[in-house]
Amino acid sequence: MQGPVPVERATTRLVEVNLIAEDKRGNPVAGLTPGDFAIFDGGRLERISAFSVQTSGATTPEALPRNTFTNRIDRIAGGSVTAVLFDALNTRITDQAYARKQILDFLAQVQPQDQVALYALGRGVNVLQDFTNSLESLRTALSNYHPDARSGVEALGPAVDPGAVQLGTWLDEFGLDLVDYYAKDRALRTIRCLVAIASHLERVPGRKNLIWVSGGFPLWIGRNSAVETSRARSDQQTFWPEIERAARALNRSNLAVYPVDARGLLAPDDYSPDRGSAAASAEFNRDSLSHTMEVLAERTGGKAFFNNNDLGRAFRQAEKDSRLTYVLAYSPSHNNWNGEFREIKVRVSRPGVRQSYRTGYFALPDEAADPTSREAVLAAAKWDPIDASRMGLTVRAIPVDKTRLDLELYVDPADIRWKQTGSEWRGELDVWLVQIGAKDREVRTVTRVAALNLSGAAYQQAMNDRRVQLLDRVELAPGALLVRVLARDPASGALGSVSFPLSRVEAEGSK
Numbered sequence: 001m002q003g004p005v006p007v008e009r010a011t012t013r014l015v016e017v018n019l020i021a022e023d024k025r026g027n028p029v030a031g032l033t034p035g036d037f038a039i040f041d042g043g044r045l046e047r048i049s050a051f052s053v054q055t056s057g058a059t060t061p062e063a064l065p066r067n068t069f070t071n072r073i074d075r076i077a078g079g080s081v082t083a084v085l086f087d088a089l090n091t092r093i094t095d096q097a098y099a100r101k102q103i104l105d106f107l108a109q110v111q112p113q114d115q116v117a118l119y120a121l122g123r124g125v126n127v128l129q130d131f132t133n134s135l136e137s138l139r140t141a142l143s144n145y146h147p148d149a150r151s152g153v154e155a156l157g158p159a160v161d162p163g164a165v166q167l168g169t170w171l172d173e174f175g176l177d178l179v180d181y182y183a184k185d186r187a188l189r190t191i192r193c194l195v196a197i198a199s200h201l202e203r204v205p206g207r208k209n210l211i212w213v214s215g216g217f218p219l220w221i222g223r224n225s226a227v228e229t230s231r232a233r234s235d236q237q238t239f240w241p242e243i244e245r246a247a248r249a250l251n252r253s254n255l256a257v258y259p260v261d262a263r264g265l266l267a268p269d270d271y272s273p274d275r276g277s278a279a280a281s282a283e284f285n286r287d288s289l290s291h292t293m294e295v296l297a298e299r300t301g302g303k304a305f306f307n308n309n310d311l312g313r314a315f316r317q318a319e320k321d322s323r324l325t326y327v328l329a330y331s332p333s334h335n336n337w338n339g340e341f342r343e344i345k346v347r348v349s350r351p352g353v354r355q356s357y358r359t360g361y362f363a364l365p366d367e368a369a370d371p372t373s374r375e376a377v378l379a380a381a382k383w384d385p386i387d388a389s390r391m392g393l394t395v396r397a398i399p400v401d402k403t404r405l406d407l408e409l410y411v412d413p414a415d416i417r418w419k420q421t422g423s424e425w426r427g428e429l430d431v432w433l434v435q436i437g438a439k440d441r442e443v444r445t446v447t448r449v450a451a452l453n454l455s456g457a458a459y460q461q462a463m464n465d466r467r468v469q470l471l472d473r474v475e476l477a478p479g480a481l482l483v484r485v486l487a488r489d490p491a492s493g494a495l496g497s498v499s500f501p502l503s504r505v506e507a508e509g510s511k
Contacts, residue, residue, distance in 0.1 A: 013337075014049070015041070016254045018207055018301060019326045019346055020356040028324035029353050038347040041332050050329035054080055054206030069500040070394040071387040073131065073204050080207035080322040081131055083117040083197060084315075088147035089189055090121070091215030091262045099213045099262035100142065106211075106315035107138045114319070119386070121193045122147045127385050190217075191242045192380075198249035199388040199495070207325040208255045209302065209318040215262045217292045244339075247362040250300060252390065254358070256321070259293040260314045261306035299341075301358035321356070337365040366493070374430065374490050381486055381497055382434045382445065391415045391496030392466075395485050397505045400473070405505065407433070409470040409485065413462045416452070417491035425459040427452040430488045433472060435480040444477035476502070 017039065021029040034051040064070060073081075084103060088096055103118075110116055112133050118141050120126040129141035201208045250257075293304035305314040328346070336342075343360040381388060392412030397405050409431070416427040429450045437443040450470055454462060462468050474483060481502060488495040 014329050014331055015251075015344070015361055016050075016327060016329045017344060017346065017357050018054075018254055018256065019328060020321050020324075021326060021348060022354045022356075024352060024354070026320075029350070030324060032326060032348070032350065032353075034328075036349050037326070037328060038349075039328055039330055040345045040347075041330070042334060042342050043345075044333060046330040046333060048328050048330055050327070052205070052327045054325045054327055055323065065396070067397045067399075067505055068394065069397070069498050069504075071200075071203075071389040071496050071498050072392055072394060073201065073389055080209075080325065081115045081117065081201065081204050082209040082211065082318055082322065083119060083201065085193070085197065085210060085212045085214075086118070086120045086128075086142070086145070087190075087212060087214035087262070088120060088122045089186060089193075090217070091213075095215050095262045096147065099215075102260075102262075102315075103142060103213060104139060107135060107142065109315070109319070110135045110138060118142060119193075119197060120145055120147070121190065124189070125193045125196050125385055188242060191246050195242075195246050195249045196384050196386040196388075198246075198253040198255045199390060200386045201255055201389070202249075202253040203389040203392065206327065207322040208253060209258060209322060210255055211258045211260060211314055211318055213260045213262050217259055217296065244364065248364055251361045251364065255300060256302040256318075256358070257296050257300040258302040258314050258318050259296055259304045259306075261293065298359050301356065303356075332363075334363075337363050339364050374488075377493070377495065378430060378432055378447075378486055378488055381488075381495060382432060382442075382484055383440075384497065385499070387499055388495045388497045391487050391489065391494040393485065393487050393496035393498050394467075395498045395500070397483070397500065399505060399507050403476050405474040405476065405483070407472045407474060407485065409472060409487065410467040411470065411487055411496070412466055413459075413468045414466065415492075415494045415496070416468070416489050417494075418452075418459070423456045425452075425454045425456070428490060429470070430486070430490055431470065431472065432484075432486040433474055434484040434486065435474070435477050436482040436484060437477075437479040438481060441479075443480050444475075446474075448472075 019037075021032060023029055032053075034048050037048060037051075039046050039048060084106070086099065086103060091099060107116070107118075110133065114133055115131045116133070116138060117131045118128040118138055120128055126145065128145050129138050132138065197210060201210075249255075290304070290306055293306055296302075297304040303314070303317055305317075332342075334342070340363055341360050342363050344358065346355060346357055348355060392415055394410040396408040396410075398408065400406055411429065413427075416429070418425045418427045420426075429452065431448050431450050433446045434442065435444040452468060454468075470487075482499060483502065484497060484499040486495070486497045
């Protein structure tokens with residue numbers, strides 16, 4: 001007699017759309033209900049399965065117990081949030097001072113109800129200040145940030161204007177492998193930064209804005225496909241996994257990107273004066289950069305700002321867009337998960353309403369669970385300074401003595417893809433415990449696969465409590481300064497990470 005057939009817990013692909021509704025004067029339109037909206041995916045009417053209204057009003061963040069750390073930004077920040085990315089990697093040093101001043105001017109407008117985070121992109125991603133409503137903390141963080149001298153565009157290769165960096169035709173005009181190498185390096189670092197921020201903000205409800213202040217935006221988002229490039233080249237295939245990760249992260253997080261050209265108002269001769277005809281080069285580069293910015297903004301529901309000295313407009317626009325947002329979610333009825341871009345259209349029955357929302361999403365298939373990608377994703381995540389939040393994870397660190405920590409890991413069971421076998425529910429998690437020392441040196445990593453077997457009653461209790469507990473002990477390595485905990489469901493690809501410095505772990509009984 002055969003045993004019971006495993007039944008996989010039903011998983012539904014949800015597409016979420018944040019929609020801004022305004023009247024003719026640009027004021028938010030309140031009071032709309034689900035019946036006022038009709039949403040179309042590729043021209044097909046879809047049923048709205050979830051609906052909510054989010055505002056940027058004051059919130060009360062949840063205080064964490066002592067020695068407890070979490071990636072649940074929805075509990076820490078709450079409400080709509082805005083992240084600002086100061087992109088020193090793709091911005092010439094001569095433009096960085098102007099960009100910094102514009103960001104400081106915006107931060108001076110932060111209100112008590114605003115939750116703002118500040119990141120910087122240099123050789124890697126720098127968390128200058130995670131979400132806070134403290135104006136002083138934000139201003140101090142930016143004032144104290146000094147990009148590595150090697151981080152700017154000039155240091156990454158020949159004098160190439162980043163606005164013209166494309167992974168196709170433009171590079172074909174040069175026979176210099178060095179130019180090609182530095183362009184690819186910059187593009188990869190930029191893509192990984194965007195993935196990290198999108199993954200960090202995924203669980204935040206309501207409007208999520210990313211104001212990306214940069215002197216150049218590497219062109220990697222295609223009009224129709226996530227892996228579309230301006231010309232098919234065999235060496236570009238190495239980018240496809242990174243591009244696909246970025247497309248997935250943007251799909252899931254529903255992050256609205258506001259690209260801001262850090263160079264402000266530009267004259268034609270500001271573009272590539274040392275390469276051929278300045279006028280022709282300027283027109284080419286201006287078109288390519290503005291195209292990149294507009295595609296990124298329209299795909300995500302943000303707005304692009306370029307060739308304008310009033311960069312503060314972007315910050316004011318993002319803040320305005322967060323005042324009132326309608327969140328619509330639906331399960332697509334199509335079955336074409338082939339990586340192509342699918343267009344979304346929303347109609348509002350109330351007359352005189354202007355709408356703004358992302359124009360679509362990449363219909364990517366489920367992430368592969370093969371051992372190669374399984375380990376590669378975790379290996380990349382262990383170096384990410386920004387915690388990923390797709391898998392809800394909370395960690396309590398309990399000091400045993402000076403060389404050991406007991407860890408209580410609480411994982412959100414709703415983020416696990418369970419299988420039912422008879423009366424049992426089974427899941428699996430990859431757990432990595434990483435210790436980092438000085439100069440970002442990895443001093444010890446312990447990995448394991450946690451098998452989860454719950455009875456029917458235990459499963460229901462876990463779902464009600466929204467947590468499954470795992471226990472681990474960390475033997476601290478000499479020189480360890482930070483512990484990073486990773487948990488990933490290999491069946492769904494959901495990843496969560498929590499990082500905490502050992503200096504923040506207090507001994508039991510201390511005050």
